[in-house]
Amino acid sequence: MAEQKVPLETSLERLLAASRWLLAPFFVGLALAIIILLIKFVQEFYHLAARAFTITESEAILGILSLVDIALTGALVMIVIFSGYENFVYKIDHTAHRNWPEWMGSIDFTALKIKLLGSIVAISAIQLLKQFMAVKTASDRDLMWYVGIHLVFVVSSVLLALSDRLSGDIKSKLPPAAPPDRTTKAGPALPRS
Numbered sequence: 619m620a621e622q623k624v625p626l627e628t629s630l631e632r633l634l635a636a637s638r639w640l641l642a643p644f645f646v647g648l649a650l651a652i653i654i655l656l657i658k659f660v661q662e663f664y665h666l667a668a669r670a671f672t673i674t675e676s677e678a679i680l681g682i683l684s685l686v687d688i689a690l691t692g693a694l695v696m697i698v699i700f701s702g703y704e705n706f707v708y709k710i711d712h713t714a715h716r717n718w719p720e721w722m723g724s725i726d727f728t729a730l731k732i733k734l735l736g737s738i739v740a741i742s743a744i745q746l747l748k749q750f751m752a753v754k755t756a757s758d759r760d761l762m763w764y765v766g767i768h769l770v771f772v773v774s775s776v777l778l779a780l781s782d783r784l785s786g787d788i789k790s791k792l793p794p795a796a797p798p799d800r801t802t803k804a805g806p807a808l809p810r811s
Contacts, residue, residue: 638707645703648695655695659688680751687744694737701730728782735775742768 623631666673666681673681704710705727712718746768749756 641702641707645699645707648699652692652695655688655692659685659692662688676751680748683744683748683751687741687748690737690741690744694734694741697730697733697737701727701733705730732775732779732782735771735778739768739771739775742771 662681662684666678666685670678700710746764749761749764753761
């Protein structure tokens, strides 16, 4: 026989479930932050285009790497916005949007962590490449720090991917959990929905 909930317990659960909406302004703020990234992208592009005929090849590559860095950061923010909103606030109806990217409806929290770390590793790699392109002006100490930080990101992402894979393998080998008891005081089990 199922245990009946106390009204206070029910009210507390409803309050906690409703509190997820407190995250929505964070995601709106991140969406507005994309505008800041767009402004910086346009500024960087303008500076690069204005000097296109006078800069060296390595300076052009560094400028383009800066544009790629900003674009990857914008994509990372979008992944956080949509995945975070869908995982923690509310499910978005994808059928109403004809051009909706397929991945947005299928990223769970584990996949979100992997995508975030992958993006961070890519951004870190671009920063490291920029430092190597400007090796004449960078100190050995700075280069060592960039390499060390990049390696920490790479190792962290590999370890996270391995731990998620191992936990998935372990879950697949466990016997299925017993379904919850769906009986009421009045009588037999309720049909599953």
